[in-house]
Amino acid sequence: MSGRAPAAGNRSRARRQPLHGRCGGLRCWEDLKAPATAALIREHVGTGGGLALDLGCGSAAVAAALAADFDGVVGLDLDPSAVRQARARGVPVVRGHAERLPFGDAGFDCVYSYGALHHTRLERSLPEVARVLVPGGVAVLADFHGDLGPPAGRGPRRILPILRAALAAFPAYARRAGTLTALRVTAYRLSPAWIRHVRRDVFLSPVEFRAEFQTFLQEAYFHQQNGLIVVVWRKSPEPAPGRTA
Structure with missing residues (x-):
């Protein structure tokens, strides 16, 4: 496992400002959901350890719940209120956007997110997830699919x-x-x-969802459950000495 500390870098603006922290009820909601979300991440990460990135961490309720599963958990969120709340929990958080992660290459053993990536352009955010993972690192990305609302382009x-x-x-x-x-x-x-x-949320249909993620995270596994699709992808390990990739 790497244990390398991430370095903050450039930040990009969101297409739409998230709402974390505008009401105390949201933090309560995140606290209520955190145990189940943490269990979902554990189910697919395995033994854990190393350094993890919580992508779209909100108030860091899930990061706090997973603190004992990793050597360290770093949160990322665009909303300054969410960043303040996460830091109040004692979770290290960087303000930034998933489409341009402010971290160096191969700095995390695990990247996970829940209900965040549909706010991003996947053609930008998914390559960023792959970039910041160490060889052999794992991504667990859970998001909603289009059966919960109208397909893209059909209105609110x-x-x-x-x-x-x-x-x-x-x-x-x-x-x-x-x-x-x-x-x-x-x-x-x-x-x-x-x-x-x-x-304003727009979700891909299950077929579109799988096709889009498979384009950027080849050989990913997909688990559909409770209105979610959970994408599990392991980055290829480095080739053995003397062998080419």
Whole structure:
């Protein structure tokens, strides 16, 4: 495993400003989801260890949950509020964009993300993921697919399903974290800012999703579950001495 410290570099602007941290309910929501997300990453990383990059880390709830699984976890997010919240947890975070990662080549043993890459141009972000991984390193990239909304180019998602999903989740949140936390999370998910944000999301169909990721991460494995596709890709190790790639 590498254990090399990443170096900050150039940053690029987002096409759309994310919403992490504008409401306390979002951090509560991330905290509620973090254990399941961390378990998903562990399932595909194996023994872990080395240095990991949390791509689109938000308030770093998942990074904190995975701290014991790696020698170090570094977060990356574009939103300055998210960066502040992540640092308040004690997680080292760099502000930057996935399309132009501010790290040197081959600095991470693992790169993972959850629900972040659909905000990026995959033809730019996926080669960046491959670039910053060490030979033999693994990427675990989970994102939503187009069965959850209209295909690209067909306009914004409908509001009613978004509202229904937020309200339907309230009982489970209340059981897990209490009524007050459930109210904060649900209020956030019903807020006009969040609804505007979600309505602009555009997801690839499952077929398009697989084709796009396979183009840049050849020989990746795809696992479809619970409205997500989880992409697992291991970078080819360096060739043995005396052999060509």
